[in-house]
Amino acid sequence: MASAAVCSTKEQHQEEERKKQQDASDQLEIGEVHDVQELQRLCAAEDVPERYLREGDDRPGGANVCEQAQIPVIDVGELRRGGGDELRRLRLACEEWGFFQVVNHGIEGELLDGMEKAAREFFALPLEEKQRYPMAPGGIQGYGHAFVFSDDQKLDWCNMLALGVSPASIRRPALWPTTPALFSDTLVRYSAEVRALCAVLLAHVAETLGLAPGTFEGMFGGEAAVQAVRMNFYPPCPRPDLVLGLSAHSDGSAVTVLQQDAGRVGLQVRRGDAWVPVHPVPRALVINLGDSLEVLTNGRYKSVEHRAVTSGEHDRLSIVTFYAPAYDVEMGPLPELVADGEPCRYRRFNHGEYSRHYVTSKLEGKKTLDFAKIN
Ligand SMILES: O=C(O)CCC(=O)C(=O)O
């Protein structure tokens, strides 16, 4: 009896939350947001709608793209073997870039290929089929466009499928595609491997800071830690010089794991005033540190702005996993990292509160982190 009562209260609560979200999205006026794969089929260069055309520094074709630099490559096998040099390289990568590619990460090539194939097959489905999993305006799960909140906002040349993976309470099974048939199974297997990789990486990141390896995992809430995936599909774009695939942003996660197509460059990482394109290393995964880690490390390691550009010739797919503390975790700089005489740069807050703030703000550089900064 007691558990049935608990269950129905939980269901009631979920139903109320859904209703609140529905009311919020009903109130949004976001104008027409096209499916960009459809738009690409119909649209010549001169017809790209004005809402996609960027101005000034926001344009991808600027002179501030730096082809000389490259984000570091870290060998996870070496880290596991206790390689001190590799740990030092990881520390430098975290301090200076906030981004690196990992090789020898232990995830089988076959699983990476399987996930890519399933995602590509999904995006290749007819629109009506994909719309069986709709993302509500202002929503964050399903197929559509996240982070669009007003009709005067610039739009990204990207279709997304975003899904909560864990804890179970954020999983919305109705939004998990049933076609291709192997999609869900593959995503479950893939997510377990990516999560294990996140644990390994966070343990080594902790070591680079002189912390016990279990520091981050220990405070992230175990089973309640949040894992979500977003698959971004960028069709070829007739004006890649004027349009962005994904607006500049930092991730709200602690750590992000990004899988991208071999040989297709699209991701760019902010380095001072320049943007550094990430050239995919075969079979590598791209790792970046998110806002949560910046807060926990009191800014020793920063989340770094990044964006995606499009190509006139080819499409591009990225499969992005966000790993973050449980929603009820209290965030704030770790006391060990607020050194004597050094100010505490971020306030304390509840991670769920930050998550809500993040997903209800448009992507705009590192602006969402103002939420936590002490000036
Ligand atoms: O597609 C990419 O390379 C970037 C994706 C990304 O930054 C994100 O989904 O947060």
Ligand SMILES: [Fe+2]
């Ligand atoms: Fe990102």
